[in-house]
Structures are given as C-alpha cells and as structure tokens.
Amino acid sequence: MSTQKIPILRMGQLLLVSIQVDMHDQLAMQLQDDVTTAIQKHGSRGLLIDISALDIVDSFIGRMIADTAGMARILGARTVLVGMQPAVAITLVELGLSLPGVSTALTVERGMELLQRPARGHG
C-alpha cells in the first residue's frame, strides 16, 4: 500500500484537513492517528475537515468523520465539517445518516468563524 498521507495544515489554534482522495481503511486510520497526534502536540482547540472535493460520502467515510470528531472532542477540540457538496448532502439525508457531534459550515472561512465563537451548548 502506498505511503500516501493526507496533509494537516496548522493555522494558529486550528487544524485544517482537506480530504481530496478516495479514502480507504488504512488512509482513514492513518488520518485519525495523525489528527489526534497533531491536536495533542499543538494544543489545538479546533479542527476543520474540508470535504469540498468529495463527491461521495458513504457510511464508512461518515463514520470516520464522526469518530474523528469524537476523538478530537475528547482531546479538547471542536470539529467543523466544511464544503459538503449539494448532491452529497441530499444523498446523506436519504441515507438517514446523521453526523452526531459535528457542526457544519459552507466554507473554510465560515468554519473558522464558527470555531472562534464560544461554544453553544452541544458541540
């Protein structure tokens, strides 16, 4: 298997991950590893997951995102999912997939604004 990794960008107290490739098991686990390590290392308070390049989100990817957000929360960081494509949103609704514990925003900028505001009730 290739040593392809998904890059994690650090912006102050925030981390940005752009998922641009078709994900498989190993890549997903690697990403979770890298993200949790980075959050801990930098004391990050926020995580942005950019999926604007994904034209498919199935239950595997959905689970991976929800799990990553869960891990991030335990480590003290809030997660915002950005850039979901309309067709993906409609399909997820039909699938009945909800993403518990994950806020969403239209763009990375909006996501950053959201993370900079104090948390309201549930994350």
Add this chain to the structure above:
Amino acid sequence: MDKANEVPLLSEQDIVLARQLVRKKAQETGLSLIDQTKLVTAASELARNTVVYGGGGTMNIAEVARGIRRGLRLSFRDQGPGIPDVELALKDGWTSGTGLGMGLSGAKRLVHEFELATKVGEGTCVTIAHWK
C-alpha cells in the same frame, strides 16, 4: 440489449475502483448528478460489505432498458458466511455501531430496486437497479 462488466471485490482498493467504474457507467447512461451520487454511494456500501463481510467477491454492472427507460443494474456476489437474520440486517443500524446494518438498509433506501438473496454458509447476492 445488456452490456455487462464484472470486477473483483477483494481489497479496499477494489472498493475505490468499483465506485469509479459505477460513476463512469452512470454518467454514460445519462443519470442525473443526484441519481449518480445515490447509485455510487449505494455501490460503495455494498462493495464494502462484500469485501469486509463476504470474504471477497465480485460486482457485476449491466446497462438495462425497460421500454424507453434506461438504467443500470448492479449485482454484488460473495461466497461468504451469508446473512442469518435478514430482517435485522435491513434495520437501520447507524447509531448501533458497525456492521451490516447501515450498508444494506442505506443502499436499499437510495436506489429504485433492491433484491437480496442469501444462504447461511453459502453466500450472498445483492442486486440493485437505478433508472434514469
């Protein structure tokens, strides 16, 4: 006139390839973007089931026509353990954790036609169809 394609589903990489093939075929058949997305997503769920729970198998794609309507029919076959409780497997299983639940019930919801044939100890075959 049915044009058919068969691809192996043995590894994670095969799931990715299967998705790409279904996307391509769906575009060629003229499905709308939303319908393409639904079909590819359903295929992804079922392909994953075949690889992870079925011990590997194959996916078959065929272009189909019913009168003037065109569509795609996909079959996912494996010779794995089979599904002992189909009703349970088809129940929505997202929040109750991992497993067959989400994949099957999710796929069923996304497509126009869904058929499941399974025998414990022999294997499973899921066939879905989606029309333009």
Add this chain to the structure above:
Amino acid sequence: MAATESIHGVIADEARLKSVLDSWRRNLALASQSAAGRISEEELERQTREFLDLLGTALRGGSLDIAGPAWAQVRDFMEKISESRALQGFSSADTAAFVFSLKQPLFEQLGLDAGNDAKRLADNVWAATLLLDSLGLHTVKAFQRTREDVIRRQQEELLELSTPVVKLWEGILALPMVGTLDSARTQVVMESLLNKIAETGAGMAILDITGVPTVDTLVAQHLLKTVTALRLMGAECIISGVRPQIAQTIVHLGVDLQGVTTRANLADALALALQQTGAKLAN
C-alpha cells in the same frame, strides 16, 4: 438460410455494393429536401457505408432476428443515428427514411441475383422487407426515446425557471414556491436551491410557501429533507408562509419538523434572517 446469404451476397460484392450505395444515397437526398445541409454529404456517405458494413457482418451470423447478439452493433449504430437526428430536429419520418430508402436499391440487386427464379426472388424480397421493417421500427423507437428525453429536460428547466431562487440580501436567498407542489417539482426545486447556496455561499435560505394551497405527507417530507440537507451543508433555513391549515395538516400527518424555524410570512422571516446574519456582522 438462403435469403440471408443472398442479401449478404449483395453487400459483400464491391460492385453491387457501390450500386446499392449510390442508389440509396440518391433516394435519401430526394426524400429529405428540407434536410439538405443539416447533414453533410460526407457524413451521409460515411453513415450509409458504415451501416452496410455492419449489416454485412451481422448477416454472416446467419440469423435475421435483429434482437439477437449478432445484431448488437447494428442496433447501436441505428440508435446513434436516431439520437443525433432527433437532437438536430429531424422528423421521425426523415429518420426512418434512412432505413426505408434502402429497400428499393436492395430489391433491385436481389432481383438481378434471382434471375428467372420467381420463388427465390419472392423469398429474398420478403426476408429483406421484414429485416428492414424491423430495423426501421427500432430506429423510430430510439428516435422517440431521445425526443422524450429532450422534452423532459425542457420541462425540468421550465420547472426551475418557474421557481426562481431570489437573493433578498447579502447571504440570504429566498425560494418562493407557488402552486401545488408535487414530488417531482419539489425535488427539482430542492436541488436548485442547494446548488445556489453552494454557488453563492449564502448562509441563509427562506422557503416561502405562502402560495402553496395544500401540503401532503410526501411534500412535507421533501421540505423536511431540503431543510436537513441545507443544514448538513452548513446553511440555515426558515420556512415562511405557513398558514394555519398547513400547520394543522403537518401536525395531523405526524411530521416532525425537528426544530425548523417557521414564520407566518416572508417579511417576518426576512427580519429574523437579517437579525441572525446581522449579529455576525456586528462582531
């Protein structure tokens, strides 16, 4: 089968093939005067030649049943011809003429072939007629299918036009829905709203149903799905123009609006939307 061989014989012989092609192309040119210029002479030459090549190959399979596997390429070719003619605005008669104007040249050659054998001539002509008729029918069906696709696409575009997404303010889009909402229409509308949100990056959508007399379960569910999808994308949604009757229907149907914000009219919804987005600006 003798007829198959005879017909194949005509095509396989270069000289007779040329004679058939010339005659056929002349017929086609005469049959569709109005179409002159829409299909270039070179294109027509290519299409007629290719058709006869494919016909020859199919005939070698020995069967005249065009539904069989040997005829797959011929069927494909006919469908492509039909689709392109349909898209170019030809009539179904013009399109069918492609096949039917081949009859006379082909029969001429079969006549020469049969010589004085009347029975042989009759058999061959009969077989050729059946063959070309079924190919012609196949062509017309494909033509109709393309036309229906075109009409359906035009209907969808009309639907989108009749439910325009309006920009009320920076970051606030409104979708005034008018008339009876059916399942198909609601889906088209849902897609166009979500796409507009993605395009403009507007964070707020107002679904105004003031002009909608009734809402049934299916439509209520579609509206709910639209709201859920919007939220998944990261936008917010307000439903305005909910009349008492509709509110009653929604409750009776047991549809759970899941905390969707509603307002009695568009003005109130806009006020609320401005308030919510305005609060962000103040920071």
